[in-house]
Amino acid sequence: MLDVIDRKRNGHQLSDQELAFFVQGVVEGTIPDYQISALLMAIYFQGMTDEEQASLTMKMLASGDQLDLSTISGVKVDKHSTGGVGDKTSLPLAAMVAALGIPVPMISGRGLGHTGGTLDKLEAIPGYRIALSEAEFINQVSQDGLAIVGATGEVAPADKKIYALRDVTDTVDSIPLIASSIMSKKIASGTDALVIDVKTGAGAFMKTLDDSRALAKALVTIGQQVGLDCNAIISDMNQPLGNKIGNALEIEETIDLLKGQGPADLLELVLTLGSYMAVMGGKAADLEQGRAKLSQTIEDGSALAKFKQLVIDQGGDARVIEDYTVMPQAKYKIAYQANRSGVLAKLTADEIGKAAMVLGGGRQQAEDQLDYAVGIELHKKLGDPVETGEPILTIYSNQPEIQDALALLDDGIEIADQVEVPDLIHEVIE
Template identity: 45%
Template sequence: MPNSTPLEAFDAVDVIRAKRDDQVLSPAQIDWVIDAYTRGVVADEQMSALAMAVYLNGMTDEEISAWTHAMIASGETMDFSGLDRPTADKHSTGGVGDKITLPLAPLVAVFGVAVPQLSGRGLGHTGGTLDKLEAIPGWRADLSNDEMLAMLRDPGAVICAAGAGLAPADKKLYALRDITSTVEAIPLIASSIMSKKIAEGTGSLVLDVKVGSGAFMKDHASAKRLAETMVTLGRNAGVRTSALLTDMSTPLGMTVGNALEVREAVEVLAGGGPADVVDLTVALAEEMLRLAGTNDVDVRAALTDGRAMDVWKTMIERQGGDPDADLPRAQETSEVVAESDGVLMELDALAVGMASWRLGAGRAKKEDPVQAGAGIEIHVKPGEAVRKGQPILTLHTDEPARFARAEESLAGAIVVEPAAEGADAAAASIVLERIG
């Protein structure tokens, strides 16, 4: 009986070997391997080998563009052209204490620019926007396309989960990269982010590319290279795109963890909150509005006069949440104190993120649950004076057995030096550079 299995255009082993040997893959090879992986013809172990070859040998700009468009073509795309207003979105490459999406989306919507913010859940030491919002009683992440469009019309912003049909190849590859130590590959990061954002259909996109210990990109040069790659991908696809390189050497704001970060975001929407969170929210809002063609508006005023808060409350209510409900609190707390007098010189973002994860605020695998109340409160930021025995951090968890592992993560993360040596430790601007 003849074999009825259709003949594939390429062989996975040949594609893997080509990239292993540092050859340039053709657009046809890339289209095939992404489609075949989505269909299950290319196995996980084969895609793992290809991802490692990409990690080790890199890709040309042409390869990255073809890879990105192949992932877009693996699923559906969204279209917001029927809205009566421009659209703008923001994407962060992930950091510690990064709750910026929460105040940013309603703030931008105040000025007549719709914000379709498709977000994800946390994995490892970086928190996920959906995990944070799910700390609000009743709030739901999954919306239909019709529900999403209705919210973009009124109140003008939505934060929700991306539908299963959006770049499905990326969903498979994203999970694989995490368990094969290929997350940091710039071609794979850039194509992962931009395939989803281009498929999402936003007219403008601002990328918040984190730099420092708590970010995937540890140094300025690699972060800039990633930003430039993504800006080029966006613009070539017809999306007005720019990037801000922002500091992630120390945690953002004064909280890390789901419910803790929601409380801080609400403080910002009420006209208060930590200066670094407010400054970055405003900077990103101004950049989103600039790309969308809305200039000469007082963004900070919309935080202080309640307009952004009004949009926030409507957003939460429309997705089943109670914006005025009490948020979960952890059952147990423990303090980390200064061991000497002086000035706090360093508070390492990666270590704090790992400690928060070990307290239960994050997950090791995508199906793991998270504790809504777990996380870390920060009482002192770099540049501030401390006294011996003064609390620097408060750890929150429902399971006290987690404290020891969290404290292990913080070994060496807190550096206090005598005041005279620490005189110049004041924090610099959180925005390091603009690309595009």
């Protein structure tokens, strides 16, 4: 292992054999944490070639279970997001794409910090079961074209150990390590094609467009290297996505969108990502046709029906489609008002997300229990005009005292005379 560390520290490319030795040692516990950490730091500073990234990804993939979805007919298409505030995109997107006849086997995660997890949102629906056996998962996708579950089996165990050490050695934001972590788990899920939503901005993991672009390129390159059809869209996360932040609230907004009543920015992102999925899944000749067909699934009600079927299949209370009160409801609704007139010039996703988290809607530690009812509903977005005393947002809380949340909102919100609103879609890496 000392030789491997030395080679990477001095800028050399690691061979398949060296990376296999490293990953095997991580899984079997034969390499001590301090040597794993030393190599992670060497990778952080020296980077990795495209070949190294692909090799590390496949070695981590091979370290655990892999789903075989070959019995499901059609091109199986999945979507991954690097995480953001109010980002419930996977839920309406999966239903709309599945309504086109494209199988969507979606294995999702929980949230940590101010970025909500897809599984947490779904668990706001009473009875919804995120844990399916592999056989149940495959059967459901075969039958109804859609399942959204937590990871089944032991997927990429090397990644779990490596990620834990990255977290405590300040090497989390190494692009080769992020890319191999994401792709090892996604390839293990057995999908044929993948669209990745790489967030950029204040509420994103990658704060700058340059870093987001580098990560998007690394992810797509790994996909190419291992034969996975893969595209990445870089989307804005300087302000929250949509109008609702919080688990039950984001289920409400998902259903609103599928009924044709969703916010414009969420719909635009869903249609952008979904048009690529429609082409990859062989149901559209080009992006324009894909977008039109996806819009039709909202108009004809087929996407909403698909989402309802998902809820029923996984044990959830399907009354939620028409009655949001079957989900937990907050005791208090508190208006946050504008302190002057002008336009909304700052609505920092990071601070808004943290405010929702301290209300109980997110986890500061992995074992924290969530309050599904709490969150924030935005009434204004960047560039919108506001008058003194007008509500900018409503806080949903189960506690009357919300000083910590208010302090975060004060930091994250600003009214000015003018503002330049960032584009929602920055670029596409194909």
